[in-house]
Amino acid sequence: MPVKAYLRLVVFILGGFTLVSAGFYIRHCYQFINAITQNQSRSTKKKIKLSIPFDSNKLEEFFECGDQEYKKGNLESAITNYRKALATYPSIVEALLRLGKTFAKQDKHELAIIEYKSALTINPRHLVTYLLLSRSLHAQKKAEDAIIILERALTLNPTCPEIYIELAKMFTDTQEYDKALSLIDKAEQCNPKNVNVLLNRGHVLNWKGDIVGAIEAYKKATLLDPTCANAHYNLGHTLKVYGKMHDAINSLTKAAELDSYHIDTHIALSHAYWALGDFKNAWQEYEWRWKRYKKNQHITGISQWHGQDLKDKTILLYSEQGLGDTLQFIRFAQELKKNGATVWCKVQKPLINLLSWCPYIDHLVTNEDQKELRQNINFQAPLMSMPGILKTTPQTIPALIPYLYADSSLIKKWKDRLAQDKKLKIGICWHVEQHHEIYKLPIAKRAISIQNFLPLANHDNISLYCLQRSDENLQNKIPNELQLTIFPTDFDNTNGRFMDSAAVIANLDIIITVDTAIAHLAGGLGKEVWMLLPYSSDCRWYLQSDRSPWYPTMRIFRQPEPGNWKVVMDKINNEITKLIDSNKALHS
Template sequence: MLNSTVIDGILADVAEAVTAGKLQRGWLLLSPLLQAAVAQTNELTREQQYHVTAQAAELAIALKRPGVALDCARHAESLTMQKGWPTHLQALALRDLGRLDEAVTLWERVLAGESYVQAAYQGLGSLLSRQECYLRARQVLDDGVRLWPRSADLWLSYGLVQARLDDLEGAEAALRTAMRLGPAGWEAPLLNLAWVLRRRGGFAEALQLHRQAVELAPESAEAHWNLATSLLSHGQYREGFAAFEWRFRRGRALLQQRDIPPWDGQAELSGKRILVAREQGVGDTLQMLRFAAVLAARGAEVIWEAHAGLESLCASVIGVHAVVGPDMALPEVEYQVPAMSLPYCLRVTDAADIPPAPYLTAPAGDPVPLTVSAGRKKIGLVWRGNPSHEGDAARSIALPRLGEMLHRSSGMVDWVCLQRPDNREAFLPELAACFRDDLGPWLSDFSRTARALMALDLVISVDTAVLHLAGALGRPVWGLLPLASDWRWLIGRDDSPWYSTLRLFRQTEPAPAGDPWGPVLQQVMAALEWYKPVR
């Protein structure tokens, strides 16, 4: 028989279990009370029924049972005149069920009411940001931090939204406030502040924050991975590549699971077959192919797992014994190593340890369909990367922004479009006329792309696989980079230890509003006037 003393004791035990992180135990303890509350027996008062069903909703959300949470939250709402908190819980459950528009509607109802619920501002602001409704998210979170100026969570979300809106100064201020107000050992504001500082050119402080985040949360894969990319950007390869191994614990760098012993750089390879497993993007593979010859020099028979369309190009690399494509059977091997782990396993500690380019050869095949024109520079252009890449908005350039460069140089350059048709905006007639040749539809695989690059005097590209391919072939290539570029291009340099024929044009200060690429393109146009092809 339940009475107030027993009920209070059970609720206290539930709270203790939840505080200790024993969510499943808390649920089991609460279940008898929940059954009584849902049945609306006389054993529980109406107020107790409300507290039990509301707590059950919170627990179910934490246990990733959003359907159960939604039912409990709706029941709790029916038991009280104060609708704010149970409506907020319903919105959380709907969000986790993927019913995002319904969640937004409920949160907006909470914000419009008289019962102020801090978590509702947090939930709505975060969800609107997730939906890329950044202006509306900023309005919600701006109201939130004015109502609860000491909420570290709200300041954190506020800073992230401002960063998405490119208000980097405001983002930095908000994130520093979150750091000051948050609990000790909370690494989230440090990592996000470091991200903002990198975008503002504050690379040294960002590295310090990444180190601090690892000290605060030594088991955080996100903290270690961010430290890795920061170290590698500074050319600190020994420590950076070691930390880079944490990428698998983030759940983003995925490998096909195989029952093959891993190679960590210690085991003898003479007479052994080793699989270099495919991971991440095509550019990563092209960068790492240089290490095949190093493995072969240790006596290994190197089996390289290639992306679709990259098979014949990989087969041309010295040291690669065989190539395995996506639909090919894997031969027997003794070891495997992820492609991006090769610098760590082969103990790359500084630029002198990086095998030089060129190390790729363009496979023979059908001729490149280029228009013959004597005495003019043939320059290939790539202006967009993979749109699914999380940093693509910063690294890609809208084609109209390149119009001045294309028009100004048209008297001395035959521009060649290397952008694939499935990844480019429709050409405006005045821009289409700037290209002497459009090879995009012809570039069906990377072997054809390699032959095209060999036929050109120069390649100009944003940070894409084509940039890596040109460098690996030893072709002259100019890379256009944002201020906070990928780790492999280091900081503030116009050359690269990875590709000797690469010249980098990069933003050197936070981008002017509305024209992030203007200064970079001015440098490129000036360099084009003096560029003389070397064959």
């Protein structure tokens, strides 16, 4: 078989691969064919030249198509085009790097590393390859290997600012911010007009907690290069976190004009609009989130619901994010039920028992029930798209409470257990699981130290109950003087997640909690809930209001400046004092 025929066959076969590097196989195929031709040469005493045709126009076409698909978020299509480019010219570094970057975007860093290492075998002095390789190694928690790669790159070019920037990222992740900033200084000395230096200075300052300094760095970046979409995005995102929503929208809109396919820009815009109560724009931009998800909860073969008549129809509402999000948005199932629909809900397994008490939900399913869904459902819609589909405004949020319900037998059980306690009964929740907090800037971290609740121990007329999912490590940090009642280990385990919590909350007087699922549970049950918010809070709680249109019984206590929980807890303490005095007056 001729050499070209072999190659066409290999490329055809590789078209079916999705997880393995086409470049890897094509390169080895060429080596194999070279070996064959060398053997033929020795046996026939003839020198056979292997001619590989190179079509630069085709190569450019594949790159252009791949780059467009990459920008749109169509990563598999981008990979297909980059593989075609690699098949056209197997030794081109740019094709390998594009493939590697696309794999990295999919979090398939092990495949990205293969491509980058292959590129280095072709050009061992290619600095960009070292940088990309270090990023994928870092993403795989191989920081030491990443640093070795960057140090090797420095020997090739000690004045390259990007190398210092990558090293700074390593130290930022280990919270060694001063070291990171010193490396940024070195990068700036190498090139004072490098936009990336300013962007990464802003990044380090953000994580250090100097948000004002970060904003200044990003502003300088936008002035240095007004066409840099990333600079406008970072400025807009940071302004949003800082609560400057109108300025944030201006910067984010500019970023979207420069790069209309940047997903995070649209998500940040949706949050800014939501915080301002502009639901129309918020929900429109929020639909961009589907480009971010690796796995869509959408069931193939069932039509999406966009507001069609649901009378005598069955609709599936499906959850997509955290448990708290589901507890907040499940209220929309009640609205569809009022419109004559049969309502099925696909939710997270831990919520099945709790939500089975909602009379407006006809049937609950999980991801395992795909066949049953296709046989019974007319339409489907994601829970967090419901406000947009129903054209909800802040004034029309369904806020009829309760819309969540506890098991009546468990309510009675806990009522009996707590009957001896005649004091003001307060449930508290102060901790947030770290995997939810890891990507939040210091200004936005929701958890509060249990030590901040110590002033409440001075009240003789209150009892504190732990609503926190706590392990032994967390319990060891609870001060004895707080006299906090901790429930037994079967709490929320034997009867299902949140089942005991809901029943206990029904028997308490007040819930004091940080922004976590307990806040949504208490609010949905219609109990009085006091929520503690960091200076930069989630957009659903708006900006300055101490009330929420989502939960009529909720009061909001916000940090007046970043990190200041003392002022918040002083207010809580004062409000409890007022309640105690009020109760005394009633019974005197």
